[in-house]
Amino acid sequence: MNGESTVPRTGAVVVFYNPDAACVERANRLAAIMHCVVVDNTPGVRPASELGLSDTVEYLPNGENVGIATAINQGVEALICDNFEVAILFDQDSEPPASLFTELPMVIGRANESGSRVALAGPVYDDARLRGVAPFVRFKWWRLERVAPEGDQPIDVDFLISSGSCINLRWWSSIGPMEDALFIDFVDLEWCVRAKHGGYRVLGVPWVRMRHELGGEPVRVLGRSYPMHGPLRHYYQFRNAVALMRRAYMPWTWKSTELIKLPARIVIYSVFPTQRWQHLEMALRGLCDGWRGRLGRYSQLP
Numbered sequence: 001m002n003g004e005s006t007v008p009r010t011g012a013v014v015v016f017y018n019p020d021a022a023c024v025e026r027a028n029r030l031a032a033i034m035h036c037v038v039v040d041n042t043p044g045v046r047p048a049s050e051l052g053l054s055d056t057v058e059y060l061p062n063g064e065n066v067g068i069a070t071a072i073n074q075g076v077e078a079l080i081c082d083n084f085e086v087a088i089l090f091d092q093d094s095e096p097p098a099s100l101f102t103e104l105p106m107v108i109g110r111a112n113e114s115g116s117r118v119a120l121a122g123p124v125y126d127d128a129r130l131r132g133v134a135p136f137v138r139f140k141w142w143r144l145e146r147v148a149p150e151g152d153q154p155i156d157v158d159f160l161i162s163s164g165s166c167i168n169l170r171w172w173s174s175i176g177p178m179e180d181a182l183f184i185d186f187v188d189l190e191w192c193v194r195a196k197h198g199g200y201r202v203l204g205v206p207w208v209r210m211r212h213e214l215g216g217e218p219v220r221v222l223g224r225s226y227p228m229h230g231p232l233r234h235y236y237q238f239r240n241a242v243a244l245m246r247r248a249y250m251p252w253t254w255k256s257t258e259l260i261k262l263p264a265r266i267v268i269y270s271v272f273p274t275q276r277w278q279h280l281e282m283a284l285r286g287l288c289d290g291w292r293g294r295l296g297r298y299s300q301l302p
Contacts, residue, residue: 008085013075067183104166119200122160139253159192181295242290
């Protein structure tokens with residue numbers, strides 16, 4: 001990538017949920033190179049020292065699972081209070097390359113200097129279990145356009161997954177926080193759509209690659225690998241997909257693709273995993289609750 005730019009003041013947000021020792025070590029390594037906020041959604045409060053977290057980590061234990069959206073919002077607000085300009089988001093098992101910590105903030109820095117309203121920049125994702133390097137994605141009628149992550153210029157895309165992505169905090173208050181009520185699944189997609197609806201750009205950065213496992217252990221269907229989750233996660237997936245499809249600002253191109261995908265997902269999740277009836281039951285419950293607009297944490301729903 002050509003051109004010099006001042007790297008904006010950058011902090012990291014890592015969301016914990018039942019972390020193991022390797023997750024704690026990754027957070028400590030991250031805190032050694034930048035300010036790191038760890039938001040812990042693990043039920044029950046444990047002190048940072050008991051977990052083995054470094055004193056340099058800003059630790060925010062919730063004592064319960066408040067959802068990925070709320071946890072991200074808490075971490076971002078902590079960085080904003082300390083006058084950070086950029087927030088890089090990570091799952092607890094993310095393995096970012098060293099280049100990510102400078103290259104993504106520099107993309108944001110160049111955008112700010114040029115007057116381009118860039119809300120988010122993110123890397124290429126590499127999941128060896130799911131066909132390796134994932135393309136960037138744009139919404140098209142009845143399908144997703146898969147854009148090869150090539151070249152030395154950022155690529156305009158329609159959404160990026162949250163882990164490894166770099167939020168431009170200059171526009172955070174204008175776009176608004178992640179939606180707490182979604183809890184998990186489609187949180188990053190909804191935020192990206194909202195940002196683009198407001199006239200902001202979402203950029204894939206093809207020269208930065210991050211190893212990241214998308215979803216649980218995959219299953220193979222007709223020669224393709226699909227990430228598999230537990231029944232509760234499938235509840236959130238189906239619920240949030242339907243709830244978002246009912247919203248006017250969500251693009252019809254995305255809605256048309258989901259109309260194709262939802263029946264296929266029901267077949268895959270109810271036929272291939274173990275506990276298939278539980279998967280089917282939770283998927284159907286999610287469809288019903290999404291249509292009714294019942295959001296929030298599943299256990300809190302009436």
